[in-house]
Amino acid sequence: MNSKERPTLGGTRIKTRKRNIAAPLDPAAFADAVVQIYLDNAGDLELVAKNIESSDLNFSRYGDTFFEASQIQLRNFSMRTPVDGFEMQVVFTGGRTQPGTTKPDEGERHPYSIIECEPKREVILPSVIYIQKILRRRPFLIKNLENVMQKFLQSLELFEENERKKLAIFTALAFSQKLSGLPPETVFQPLLKDNLVAKGLVLSFITDFFKEYLIDNSLDDLISILKRGKVEDNLLEFFPPTKRSNESFSEHFSKEGLVALVEYNEKKIFEVKLKEMKSALTTQITEEVDISEVIENVKVRVRDAKLPDIEVVRVLWDVLMDAVQWSGKNQQQNANSALRQVKTWAELLNTFCTTGKLELELMYKVQMQCYEDAKLMKLFPEIIRSLYEQDVLAEDTILHWFRKGTNTKGSRQPPLSSGMFNATRDLHVHLVRDWPHHCLRIENHPLVRPASIICKCMAKASSHSTSNNGPHAFDAAFVRRAAVLADKSAGLTSPHPNFGCVITTPTGAVASEAYLYAQGTTPAEAQAVAAAGELCRGATAYLNMEPGDCHGDHAAVSALVQGGVKRVVIGMRNPLQHLRGNAVRALRSQGLQVDLLGEDLTSKVMEDAQKACILVNAPLICRAASRVPFSVLKYAMTLDGKIAASSGHASWISSKQSRNLVFELRGRSDAVIVGGNTVRKDNPRLTARHGGGHMPIRIVMSQTLNLPEEANLWDMSEVSTIVVTQRGARRSLQKLLASKGVEVVEFDILNPRDVMEYFHDRGYLSIFWECGGTLAAAAISSGVIHKVYAFVAPKIIGGKNAPTPVGELGMVEMSQALNLIDVCYEQVGPDMLISGFLQPLPDILPTIPSLDETYAVDPTVSPYESSIIFFYKTWDPYGALSNFSPHPIQMPDENGDNVTWLSVEHYYQAHKFIGMDDTLARDSIEKIKSAKSPEEAAKIGRSMQRKRPDLVRPDWDNIKIDVMYRALKCKFSTYPHLNTMLLSTTGSVLVEASPHDLFWGGGRDGEGLNYLGRLLMKLRSEFLGESSSSCESPSIAV
Structure with a gap:
């Protein structure tokens, strides 16, 4: 046909073409045709799918009817519902529904439909897979499936509870199999009908849906569906109005085992509250609302929403920086704007940066933003300086950050660029130069600790002799x-x-x-x-x-x-x-x-x-495996878990028998530790209260040093007290405590882990914690508590505000609870003592090498790479250098007669009082001489010196170095193996690693005079026949 012969609208060819006559709409006939395919293929869904795909059925016209009919799994082929009154041959119901409903006529229903089958996924899943295959060939049918599902979900109330469960399983499997293009709103939006929600039908359906879907999918997949269904932020709308609360949400889904969903919802609530606070704060700052009003509003929101302090600090900084009017690439204007903002709102930051930890978090936040934001890349040191000048950041925080925060290995903060690092270092130098000397800790002292010695052990496992394996x-x-x-x-x-x-x-x-x-x-x-x-x-x-x-x-x-x-x-x-x-x-x-x-x-x-x-x-095992002493947490509580009444009164919860046992437990420890709150409320003595024996040191841990000036713990007549606190806290009280003989130890950032590492360095093996719930929680969270002793008294005190033994640990479900190991139960008077390990003891067996190939440190051959050798306790490396080593010496007395002293420490302590014409002084000398251990000799000598300084010989400060020198020379001359060990240290600096003795030891940070180490080095030189100009005369006065 050429162009001239092409037909036109009025041409003969069009007018004479045979027209197709549309068949009348007959969904029943279409449904019967689909069912017949089932019958012809004996219900085999694979064959059914193939035949349906190759048929000439008009799916575009009868799509809804197809889904309603095709989802019947016909296993009993003789069962057919009547055609009369047919509107839908339903997939789900197995029967024909009445016009305008989704509920079938009463009468015979197919037993293998979704509604009639067992509520099991393996029974329903084949129908879902079958539909998936059809949709791959005819994707336009997805709209028909959507229409059918909407009809049934809107009519949930017409079905029984068991039937609704089957519909939920089908719906979950449909999404789990990712039926092409099925929109989630098809499921969720029809469910939000008020009448369905009010009756609780929706909550039941959605719960079954969640549980089924999460069998094969992750929570993230479920959240993705909820987002696409536009209900992610409105999960509470599935609950009846009377139960529409976050508490009901958590209770319901926790009971159903959907804990992950509960945690997700709590996280969303938390994010919403943060977002609301951020939005309100942004508005107030933009509108330049009075700063006092802003602070009060933030406090109210923090209190009502129970927001963590650390998140509040992060939000405050984000809002302040977002409100800055930046000037493009003009670095100087950006710097001025940022610094002006910091200065203007410094009071706001200062109000909520109440601890060193929060100040440090603010520094990390500033560092992160300066690292990521090009506008702020060079402003970090200036911002930190400004925050310091506005009293938002303390000098201790900045120094702590500089020492630890700039080392990003294994940390979350970003690395500093060379320019940023250099500028920050300059800031550090400025601070060090300008701050009082007593606020600094020596960083570049020559006496730094060497790396830990690692002994070479063979990995070959030792074989066990079967001949010895009897009972x-x-x-x-x-x-x-x-x-x-x-x-x-x-x-x-x-x-x-x-x-x-x-x-x-x-x-x-x-x-x-x-x-x-x-x-x-x-x-x-x-x-x-x-x-x-x-x-x-x-x-x-x-x-x-x-x-x-x-x-x-x-x-x-x-x-x-x-x-x-x-x-x-x-x-x-x-x-x-x-x-x-x-x-x-x-x-x-x-x-x-x-x-x-x-x-x-x-x-x-x-x-x-x-x-x-x-x-x-x-x-000892804990000391060998970690840098903290073995710590025991002890508390006494009532049967309802209270350690005091709401008023704070706590005397006495436990019985006298239990308290006597506590005295014994204290005596087994190097120290007893309490918090400031215990000191303020209970004013304890923390003594062992037994005749003789060991009296543990008392430790008070207080960040703010908000302690009374008069307390039983400040009485040093029986035993010493150490107060650990944040650096710079209440200088006036520190001076007062020092005047009473109380030792105060400051930390840059006070936390249980650092405190325990410090007392590990002091040689402590065991610490007994008798603190309140707040400090107990911090200690447990820091991982320093190894064992727990809980005395449970048969009493009930009640009280909403009555304190409990352990404070907040951040746990939200019982599965997170810490379980004790090797639990023991003991009746103590009327009380029950429950004890157990909070963490297992380190397993030392796997580290044991072969019996024939065992190597350890040989004290006669120094393996140290460093030129410094530390010694302290007798069981530590080179312990025989200690004055407490078990090596008696014979020294002449005033008459020239040799007297045996059980240790160098015995001799040294006694000579504090020799020559004093006083009966008590002479008695003290005899007690020291007969003391069973160097520890007891030192205790007697130090106690007497503290109580009666008038009995100490007046020239003691001038001769004590000579006294020590003579004793040490006798010791290392008497015992050849000790002399050999001392000579093996040639070339190394010897340092007594006492963190608290600043005269004989090296001190905590190398600030000690280390006279014991210096005397040992002088003796070493003399034994080698060398003269050392670097060592001072032993008779030098200090």
Whole structure:
């Protein structure tokens, strides 16, 4: 056909074309045709889908009817509903519905429809997959599916509860299978009909929907659907009006097991409240509302919304910077605008930056914005300086940030550019130059701690001898007995490594037994060998732990070898790295048989015995594995969980028997710690209250130093008190406390972790916490609490505002609760004592190397990379350098007669009073000389010097260095192995690592005079035949 022959609208070809006559609308016939396909293919949905796809059915005209009919799973093909009155052959109902409804006629219904089938996903899922296949070929049908689902969801009230559950499962599976293009509003918007919501039908349906959907999908997927359904921010609209509250939301979905959804909703609520506060604050700042009014409004919002302080600080800074009128790329104008804003609203920031932690968070926030925003890239130092000048940031916060905050390894704050870092460093120099010297901590002192020594241990696992793997009940019993012995000194002396020794004859009879009394006393093994005498020949020695109470000393091993002991059974290796393996290797090299529990002896009874050995030295194990002492939290509470009445009155919750037990527990600790609130309300004494024995140091932890000027803890007549606080807090009170003899220790940022690390450095093994709930929560959150003792009294006090043992931990569900380990229950008078570990003891067994390939620090060969060697406690590296080491010396008295002193410390303390013509002074000398341990000798001497300074010889300050020098020279001349160890340190600086003794020790930050270390270095030079011009004369006065 050419262009001239093309037909036109009036042409003959159009007029004579045969017209198709449209068939009348007949959904019933279409539905029957679909059902027939089911019948012809025996209900096999795979075949049904193929035949429907290849059929010439008019889907575009009967799309709704198709979905209503095709979703019937016809397994019983004889069941057909009548055609009369048909409007929909329904997928869901299995029968035909009456006009205008979604409920079928009464009568026979298909048992395999969605409504009639079992409410199980595996039964309903095939229908969903079948529809998915159809939609892939005919995507235009998605609108028809949407129409059908809307009809049923709007008519939920016509269905029974069980039927609604099946509809919810189908709907969830439809979204889970991601049916192409099905809009979420199809589900959620029809549900928001007031009558359905009010009856609770929607809440039930949506709950089933959520639970089913989350089986195969994440919460993020669900939230995505809610967002697209435009209900993410209005989940409460699914609840009836009478229950439309966040509390009801949390209660309902928590009960249904949808905890993640509850947490998400709480997060959304929190974000909404922050957004509302930010919006209101922005308006007020933009309109330049009076700053006092702004502050009050923020306080009200923070209180009502219970917003965390740290989030408030972040919002304040964001709002202030958003309100600045920036000037494009003009850096100087931007700087002026930002600094003007900071100065104008400094009072607002200062009101809510109430702690060092919040000030530090503000610094991080400023740093982050300056790092990300080009307009502020160079303004960081100027902004920080301005905040400091406006008293928003304290100098301690800036110094803390500079030392720790600029090191971004493992931290969340961004790195500083070189320009920003240099400018910040200049600011730091400015602050250091201008601030009072006592506010600074020496950063570049030459006496810095060396890196930890890591001993080289072979990784090869040791093989266990099967010949020794018997029940060994005999061995286990005596090892447990040694562990019990080791604990006998608890409460008598300050905590130390606990050693017990039991020696048995070849016939199994006990020849002797002993335990280490205190640091610096005769080892348990040496005591037991001396007591057994000739019975040691061929005997077996049972030890709870590998010997090593003084590093550099071998008295325990020598006693066992020289006593003729044939076999040694050890409960556990020494957990201290520098001691582990030394004694085992030395004993074996001398031909003794050494069996270790868990290595050479393995059985259930041995495991129990080893556990007893581990528990008795739990503080030492914690010290070996971490930089904090073993900490025990103790509290007494009523049956309803209160530690005081609402008025604050707390005397007494527990019984007298329980309080007596607490006194014993205190005596087992180096120190007892309380918070400022306990001091203000209870005014405790915190004494052990027993005749003699160890009196623990008392520690008060107070950030603001808001403490009374008169308190029982300031009485230093019986025991010392240490107050730890934030640097710069209440200088006037610090001076007053110092005048009473109370030691005050300042921290840049006061927190339990840093405090415990400090007392670890002081050599403390165990701390007993008797604080209130706020400090207890902080200590638990910091991870420093290892064990809990809870005394529960059979009393009920009630009170909404009555305090509880532990404050806020940030936990919102019971699954987050901390579970105790190895829980014990004990009846104490009328009370119940519940105790257990809050965190497991460090597992030292995996770190134990092969028995034949064990290496430890050899004190005669210095392995230190640094030129500084620190020593302090006798069990620490190079402990034999300490004055407390168990090495008696003989020194001439005034008449020239040699007198034996049990340690250098005994000799030194006694000489404070020698020559004084006073009976009390002479008595003190005798008490010091006869003291069982260096610790007790020091306690007597220091106490007497504090109480009666008039009894101290007047020339003591001039001669004390000479006294110490003579004692040290005698010690290292008398014991060749100590002399060898001292000479092995040649080339290294020796520093007594006492953080609180600024005369004999190096001090906390290297500010101490370190005279003990200097005297040892002088002796070393003399023994080497060298003269050292760097060491001062021992007789120099200070």
